[in-house]
Amino acid sequence: MLRYIFPLILFIFSFSFAKIKVATTYPYIADITQKIAKDKANVISLANGNLDPHFITPKPSLIVKLRDADLLIINGASLEIGWLPPLIRQANNPKINPNTNGFLDLSNFVELIQKPENVSRAGGDVHPEGNPHFYLNPNNIPILADAITQRLCEIDSGNCSFYKQNLNDFKKQFSEKKKVWDEKMKSLKGSKVYEYHRLYDYFLTNYQIIVAGTLEPLPGIPPTSKHLQNLIENSKDVKFILQDVYHSQDAAKFVSSKTGIPVIILPHDVGAIPEAKDIFSLFDIIVERLTK
Ligand SMILES: [Zn+2]
Structure with a gap:
């Protein structure tokens, strides 16, 4: 039994x-x-x-x-x-x-x-x-x-x-x-940026940062030379080019070389870069890289 x-x-x-x-x-x-x-x-x-x-x-x-x-x-x-x-x-x-x-x-x-x-x-x-x-x-x-x-x-x-x-x-x-992120991001309010893909629009809009253009002509469509030329010509007051970790950096580097605008590589998810270990450090690093 x-x-x-x-x-x-x-x-x-x-x-x-x-x-x-x-x-x-x-x-x-x-x-x-x-x-x-x-x-x-x-x-x-x-x-x-x-x-x-x-x-x-x-x-x-x-x-x-x-x-x-x-x-x-x-x-x-x-x-x-x-x-x-x-x-x-x-x-x-x-x-x-x-x-x-x-x-x-x-x-x-x-x-x-x-x-x-x-x-x-x-x-x-x-x-x-x-x-x-x-x-x-x-x-x-x-x-x-x-x-x-x-x-x-x-x-x-x-x-x-x-x-x-x-x-x-x-x-x-x-x-x-x-509270810490909000305080640090205040310094960028009203700034203009370019980004490769429309990854950071919710983040940027929340902090009243203006997306002046994307390197992709449409989400998912690779940059064309005509489109990049247009971005170069209209790049006045653009502060950064935001680049993710998985697309080729060639287009961002090209626009940067013609305009002098720095490229900032940002994680878009936990694990995109080793330092973005969890949801807290993901935002820590995005804020840190934008405000340093
Ligand atoms: Zn997308």
């Missing part, structure tokens, strides 16, 4: 302490989720932070990661449209299907900017629903953390008070950090 009861007890014991499995598309989502769920969840990111977030290679190893997930959290606003849908289909995991509790789209909780007049990817525009890089506005982070906590509570109600306590701690810490 005992030899049946012991394995049974062990089984129940392990089940009650089983961690929920959360798959996220990008490292910034994984980091916020891990800070709220702590040891109650195994959290993974499908994409690495140093890659172009629009074009992640849909490797078979990513299907495996989706297969046993209890919850999938995505950025949304079409940022994953080029790589995630076939992975979800092939994972064939009913728990994370869109329109279920196991699927959370963070873009539903924020206001998108730069929504195109007619929704289409014609011309290669990779922002068909508007600008999807909303998490780089620090004001959106607590909103996203709220949405993640709410969903963790729904799928794992037994740990809800634990998640809510961690959310409070996270928001307190984030708001302390944000």
Whole structure:
């Protein structure tokens, strides 16, 4: 008899302490989720932070990661449209299907900017629903953390008070950090910048910095010499050229060589550069590189 009861007890014991499995598309989502769920969840990111977030290679190893997930959290606003849908289909995991509790789209909780007049990817525009890089506005982070906590509570109600306590701690810490960022960024209010891709518009708009142009003629379309020439001719009062870690720096260096405007390389996600270890240091480094 005992030899049946012991394995049974062990089984129940392990089940009650089983961690929920959360798959996220990008490292910034994984980091916020891990800070709220702590040891109650195994959290993974499908994409690495140093890659172009629009074009992640849909490797078979990513299907495996989706297969046993209890919850999938995505950025949304079409940022994953080029790589995630076939992975979800092939994972064939009913728990994370869109329109279920196991699927959370963070873009539903924020206001998108730069929504195109007619929704289409014609011309290669990779922002068909508007600008999807909303998490780089620090004001959106607590909103996203709220949405993640709410969903963790729904799928794992037994740990809800634990998640809510961690959310409070996270928001307190984030708001302390944000005071420092806001103070430092005041010096750049009203400045003009160029950027390679429309990655930092939410961040820049929040601090009243003007995007005077992008090296890409359209989001996702590589720079042309005619377009760069136009930027060079209209570069009066432009303070910086902002460059991400994953596009070629040739165009930025070319404009810089013709105008003398310095190029600043910024991380766009946790893990884009080694110093951007988490959501706090991601903003620390962006602010530091812009204001030093
Ligand atoms: Zn983009």
